[in-house]
Amino acid sequence: MAVSLLNVKLLRDIYQSRWQFIAVIVVVMLGISFYQSAWMSYRNIGASYELYYDMLRFADFEITLNEAPDTIGRRLRQVPGITSVQPRIVSEVELEMPVVDAREVVARIISLPDSGRAAVNDVTVLEGRYLGPAHKREVLVEQSFAEHHSLRVGDYVHPVVDGEVTDLRIVGLALSPEYIYAIQSKQYLMPTPSTFGAFWMRRGQAERLLGMSGMVNNVCGRAEERQRDRVMTTAHVMLGRYGAEEPVPREKQPSNYLLQMDLAGYRHMAVFFPLLFLVCASLTIYTLLVRIVNSQRGQIGFLRASGMSVQALTWHYLYYALLCGALGGLLGVIAGIYMSLALTRYYLSFLAIPVIHNPMHWPTVALGLAAGVFSCGIAGYFSSRRVALLDPAVALREEVAAVGRRPLIERLLPVLGRLSFYWRIPLRNIFRNRRRTLYTAAGIAMAVSLILVSLAIRDAMFDSIDTYIEEIQRYDLQAALIPAQTASVGFHVAQWPGVRKAETTLALPVELHRGERIVNTVLVGLEPGSHLQTLVSPEGRPVQVHGSAMLMSAANRKKLGVETGDVIRLAFALNDEETNIEAPVRVGEIIRQPVGSYVYLPAATVRRIFERDLGLPRGAVTTLMVLGEPDHLNMIKEKLYKVPNVAAVEDARETRAQLTEMLEMSMGFIVMMIMLGAGLALAIIYNTVSINIVERTRELASMRAMGMARRTVGMLITVENLLVGVLGLVGGIPLGYVLNQVMIASWENEIMQFQAVIFPASYLTTVIAIILTILLSQIPGIRQLNRVDLAAATKVTSG
Amino acid sequence: MAAGSDSVQLDKVSKTYDMGQVQVRALRDVELTIPAGEFAVFLGPSGSGKTTLMNIIGGLDSPTSGQVIVSGHDLTGLTEDQLTEYRRADVGFVFQFYNLVPTLTARENVQLIADLVNSPQDPVELLQSVGLGAHLEHFPSQLSGGEQQRVAIVRALVKRPKLLLADEPTGNLDQETSTEVLGVIHDMARRENTTVIMVTHDETIARDAGMIVRLLSGSVASIEGDRNSPPSG
Known part of the structure; x- marks a missing residue:
């Protein structure tokens, strides 16, 4: 009871x-x-x-071949543990687009069975319809590519095979599990719909287009989970005579x-x-x-x-x-x-x-x-x-009652004692009951840190993009040269009107080995003193390539488990029976890499290791970076396409747009976080501020009873709460800063590496949000105080 | 009251508070015996040790040295649980500021305490007996000071305690209401043969007491009306 x-x-x-x-x-x-x-x-x-x-x-796995008869499918189905197999044609061709950028676009043609649906790696038609009979010149286009190039169902695309242009009608926009992120290969960190698209067509159509009658060059399959590794090994061995590459298991499939x-x-x-x-x-x-x-x-x-x-x-x-x-x-x-x-x-x-x-x-x-x-x-x-x-x-x-006395701050700054009582009373009050002040300020500090950390996530993302585009990759355009050219191409382009600077690098796909650990990446051979590709330390200090010290990001060092001075094995990523290039290199200092995970050596060092074995021309370069006058950029871009062996041109403006688009995907979460953070901050501040008023009802009612106007009492409360709010901000901002450091440090992302930064605008937003919240939060308390029965409230308590 | 049965016996009770660098001696070798059923008043100026003494007798505080025996229980050395049990069974408290639960009605405030013991008095009857029959369902904020204090007295006595301890119960009331409240305490205590110890610094209240213990600087200065020892001083 x-x-x-x-x-x-x-x-x-x-x-x-x-x-x-x-x-x-x-x-x-x-x-x-x-x-x-x-x-x-x-x-x-x-x-x-x-x-x-x-x-x-x-x-579950995919194997690329040189060429094999399509009967290999039947043989592979006999492998114990394999559940389905799809032999197919996967081939990249140039795509002629009805725009100036035509020659940069790569179309990956993927065959689908002439009848029925693919046993493995089928497609979903998002718009339009599935492919008709094989004799029709129809194609399905991967949806992000279609969207980027404004291609619609009914439009035609024009692949160029052996110099011959073919017309294919788009019957549908499609998505496939292989191309949820339409990435060309594992070397690409993000989809590049401007230069790469996946196209599906009937097998018969693909055979005719590519001249591969009865042949396939790719096999994908599904296997019982426990037997997958064994199935892959067996399939690889079986397909060895057809030039089978290493099987790519599902977890390494780029998308x-x-x-x-x-x-x-x-x-x-x-x-x-x-x-x-x-x-x-x-x-x-x-x-x-x-x-x-x-x-x-x-x-x-x-x-x-x-x-x-x-x-x-x-x-x-x-x-x-x-x-x-x-x-x-x-x-x-x-x-x-x-x-x-x-x-x-x-x-x-x-x-x-x-x-x-x-x-x-x-x-x-x-x-x-x-x-x-x-x-x-x-x-x-x-x-x-x-x-x-x-x-x-x-x-x-x-x-x-806590003793009222001049607080230390007032004794240290006597000028405060001459302030009007609107300031003096609140100032003394917050020092009078230190515990209450502490609790209120702590609540506000929590709210501050929540809002700040939420905003800081957004800041970290945009800071990464800004640093990448503006401080590290300083070029406007970058052309990929296939095959490698000599450095003279840079001198030639530098003479073009509107070009402020042109520089070259030698970039090669490599593997970094340290014991059992392997990192697949791109090695960039950089000319010392490069202006268009600068490297910076995590603190923002410029770093130069020198000697044989390989510069890499903290993320790569962590993956390899290495420190500055350690020796690692550098290997060409496309090593095979004929080519086997390896060299020991020393790990240099840490560089900041907001986007990507490339590693850097001086171009001369890269050439020394690779030039001879790869048969590269003397002073070989694979990329050409250009900084141009803004109003000349489009023209320079067009001219670059016309330079022999330019395979693709990357536009920094497009890269920024693509990175921003990628980050927008996280924005839903961040917006939710900011809203919840603000909501939580409001609730915390409402609680702490309102209980602060309730606790002091008697004291505040006494002031009213003595003839102080409601507005005056309200003003005293407001000033006091704002002063406590300032204390909360003083505590909350460093707290938010530290929490942000902890969060960013533990946030791993393969594509982007973030640094803990908070933009001044975020501090300002936080301060304004907190002050507004404090002002709003105290309204119910002050209204309650205005309604209080002064006679009752000023008597002794009954509880 | 059984003749010769003592309700409270204090033997050389001292209490020292350690206030950091300073030690405050609140009580010094207090020797006191209060017979069962007595109405005793601790009288003295502020800081004389009366509330400390009452708290020690009530099991709210323990002496630094000496022995306290109440209704045959030696309080010295009791554990916190044993002291809680002692307070629950044997002691009722009334305070100057009532300490009613503001969110419970008068009846519920009394019932809350009645529920702590096995055979309490009927809260409603008891409240009616002190003239609060019409205010049973009123909340403390709806009662006057005198009415609140009457609820507090009923609440203290509803468990049929052997000992009622009242700390300045009228300190917050006007003269007329004080007289009324004291009357209630007298009547109810007499009805249940409860020993009453009241702490006050008001000489007029002490007039009706059977025993007046005057305290000064933590020591018993005099005892008047003590049937066991001759008045001192």
């Missing part, structure tokens, strides 16, 4: 401070919904990929590899931020409960004096916390489920994946609820333990 009356008290206490209770629930709800939505969408995006892979029978990397980055955010939110929620609840316990110390003292056990009272306050946790957790789980659906849809629509797999993941739901109850329970436990620690004899005494 005693417990039930305590429960009645609990419910009425909650009703009396319902807005604070609701705000605490909102804090928990936001934390849990964030966890729920982030984790569930992370899982469901992955599950949707898998579902799509299964639906379209995505290959899937990038998707998994992307998902891993998402996973990081899905863990780190919800955890941060929950810690903030937990600390907020702790400070609130401590203040509630303090405000009821007289009651607690009496109940203890009357023989009520510490356990009964501890549980009473713990119930409050657990109720917050359970209700907040439940609402958070429900909100999280809907948000996860929206996020999953957002992501999948970005990649044009037409299926969505959004099952209810009960362990995540259970964990969300448990996290809500647990985080509040912990906060409740520590705060209600204060009941046990509260000596009843002490609790029964009226809390001695």
Whole structure:
């Protein structure tokens, strides 16, 4: 019965401070919904990929051949453990486009069976229809390529094979599990729809187009999971006579590899931020409960004096916390489920994946609820333990009003003592009750750090792009030269009108070995003192290539497990029976690489290692970088295409647009984070500020009773809250800074490496948001104060 | 009251508070015996040690040295749980600031404490007996100071404690209400033969007490009306 009356008290206490209770629930709800939505969408995006892979029978492995009769399919099907095989033609041709950029575009022709659908690596038609009979000149175009080049169903594309142009009618825009990210090869870090597209056609059509009658040059297959490695090895051996390359397992398939990397980055955010939110929620609840316990110390003292056990009272306050946790957790789980659906849809629509797999993941739901109850329970436990620690004899005494005196700051700066009382009273108040000030400032600091970290994620992404484009890759255009040319091409282009500078590099695909660890990357041989490709240290200091020290990013060093001075083995990535180029190199200092994972050596060193064995011309170069006058860039670009052996031209403006587009995919998550961060900040500040006013009702009512106008009292509160807000900002900004450092340091991404930066605009946004929130948060408290019965409030307390 | 049965016995009770660099001696070798059913008043100026003494008798605080025996229980050396049990079964408290739970009604405030023991008095009857029958479902904020204090007294006595400890119960009330509240304490204590110890610095309140213990600087300065020892001083 005693417990039930305590429960009645609990419910009425909650009703009396319902807005604070609701705000605490909102804090928990936001934390849990964030966890729920982030984790569930992370899982469901992955599950949707898998579902799509299964639906379209995505290959477990793929083997590229020189040429083989199409009967190899029948033979491969006999291999134990193999479940399906698709022999096909995969060949790259030049595509003539009805625009000036025509010669840069590479079309990868992929054959599909003449009848029925592909047993492995099928396609989804997103628009239009599937291919008709093989005699029709029809083609399916990968959707991102079509979108980039504004190609529609009914349009024609013109592949050029052996100098002959063919017309193919686009009957559909398609997506395939192989080209969710339409990446040309593993050397490319991102889709390049401007220069590369996948095209599917009937096998008969492909045979005619490419002159491969009855032949195939690619096999993809699916195998029983446990036997996959053995199946790949067997297939590789069987196909050895047809020049089979190393099988590419699913996890190394470029599109899937990038998707998994992307998902891993998402996973990081899905863990780190919800955890941060929950810690903030937990600390907020702790400070609130401590203040509630303090405000009821007289009651607690009496109940203890009357023989009520510490356990009964501890549980009473713990119930409050657990109720917050359970209700907040439940609402958070429900909100999280809907948000996860929206996020999953957002992501999948970005990649044009037409299926969505959004099952209810009960362990995540259970964990969300448990996290809500647990985080509040912990906060409740520590705060209600204060009941046990509260000596009843002490609790029964009226809390001695904190002594009012000149604070240290006023003694140090006597000028503050001459301020108007609007400033002096609030200033002294915040120093008078240091604990209260500390709790309020701590709550605000949490809110500050949340908003700041959320904004800083965006900053880190854009900083990476800016640094990459403006400080490291300083060229406007970069032409790829195939085969390698001599450096004279640079001198020649430098003379063109509108060209401010032209430089060359020698870039080669390489493997870096250190024990068992291997990193596949591109080695760039850079001329010392290069202006168009500069290297910087993580601190932003210029770094020059020299000697045989290989410069690489921290991410590559980590993957290899090496430090400056270590020796690693450098090998040509396309080594085979005829070519075997290897050389030991020493690891040089760390460079910052916001995008990509290239490694650098002086061009002379690269030539010394590779030139002779690869039969390269003396002073070989493979890329030409150009810095031009802005109004000449298009013209220079056109002229570059006309230079012999220019295979492709990269435009820095397009790279920036592509990188930005890639980051936009993460924006949904970041926008959600910023909104939740702001919501959480609002709830935290509302709680801390409103309880601050409630705690001082008597004191503030006394001022009113003495004749001070409502507006004046309101002003005093506002000034005090803003001063505490400043303290919160002073504490929260470094906290946010440190949290951001921790987060960025643990965030790994294959394509982009981020550095912890916070733009001044983000600091400013945070400060403005916090001040506005403080001003808004105190409105209900001040209104309540204005309604208070002055006679009753100025009497002694009854609790 | 059973003749000769002592409710409270204090033997050389001292209390020292360690305030960091300073040690404050709140009580010095207090020797005191209060018979069962007595209405005793601790009288003295602020800082004389009266509340400390009351808290030690009530099991809210423990002496630094000396022995405290209440209703046959030796309080010295009791654990926190044993002290809680002692307070629950044997002691009722009334305070100057009432300490009612603001979110419970008058009846519920009393019921909350009644539920702690096995055979309490009926909260409603008790509240009616002090003239609060019409205010049973009123919240503390809806009651006057005198009414709140009457609820507090009923709440303290509803468990049938052997000992009622009241710390300045009228300190917050006007003269008329004080008299009324003191009357209630007297009547109810007499009805249940409860030993009452009241702490006050108001000489007029002490007039109706059976025993007046004057404290000064932590020592017993005099005891008036003590049936066991001759008045000192």
